[in-house]
Amino acid sequence: MTVIPVVSAFERVGYQNNLNYNQFQIDSAAIQQLAPIKAASGKNVAVVVPTTTLESGTVSLNPQNTVFKSSAIRAFDLVQFFFGCTTFLANSQADVDLGCSIEVSGYNTAGKMVGIASYNYAPDAAFGADLVKAVLPDSFVNLVNVTFAVSTSSVAVTDTAIVLDNVSHVNYW
Numbered sequence: 001m002t003v004i005p006v007v008s009a010f011e012r013v014g015y016q017n018n019l020n021y022n023q024f025q026i027d028s029a030a031i032q033q034l035a036p037i038k039a040a041s042g043k044n045v046a047v048v049v050p051t052t053t054l055e056s057g058t059v060s061l062n063p064q065n066t067v068f069k070s071s072a073i074r075a076f077d078l079v080q081f082f083f084g085c086t087t088f089l090a091n092s093q094a095d096v097d098l099g100c101s102i103e104v105s106g107y108n109t110a111g112k113m114v115g116i117a118s119y120n121y122a123p124d125a126a127f128g129a130d131l132v133k134a135v136l137p138d139s140f141v142n143l144v145n146v147t148f149a150v151s152t153s154s155v156a157v158t159d160t161a162i163v164l165d166n167v168s169h170v171n172y173w
Contacts, residue, residue, distance in 0.1 A: 017171065018069065018076070018171050020070060021046060025048070027046070038129065038130050045131075046164045047163050047164075066145050069171075075108070075144060078104075078169050080133060081133075081168065082166045083121060083163060084130075085153060087160065088160060100160055100162075101119065101153075102119050104146060105149075114140055117137055
């Protein structure tokens with residue numbers, strides 16, 4: 001029997017700079033409850049875990065999230081971000097940084113997929129590892145949404161959380 005953890009105690013990132021981060025949740029440097037990884041910004045990181053709140057009516061066992069443009073902008077280009085992975089075990093006080101691969105895919109204003117970019121994370125420590133920088137290919141332009149998803153992990157994908165920080169993008173009005 002699989003126990004599905006539901007995270008609802010953390011604040012959602014919501015809209016930041018005209019992008020809706022959807023299911024990403026804030027994990028502040030003061031709390032660092034979901035992510036023992038060091039924030040690239042030294043402040044908050046955004047974390048998406050394998051499940052979403054029941055309020056949304058969905059439960060997902062794959063840690064992924066789609067970020068959407070707001071209606072205030074026409075499109076955006078995704079330039080780069082910092083990321084890492086950590087374990088996410090229900091009620092665990094001992095989450096650790098872990099190796100993973102993520103895939104980033106996006107759709108442009110014409111409804112076409114712009115591509116899939118893959119990135120690997122190999123932490124240098126079990127706690128407090130640095131995030132790594134991921135630079136997107138030139139095709140990640142004129143976007144309406146972009147999805148971040150774990151493709152592989154050194155533990156079960158269902159026990160993995162994606163950590164994002166310092167997302168750089170260009171908005172078009």
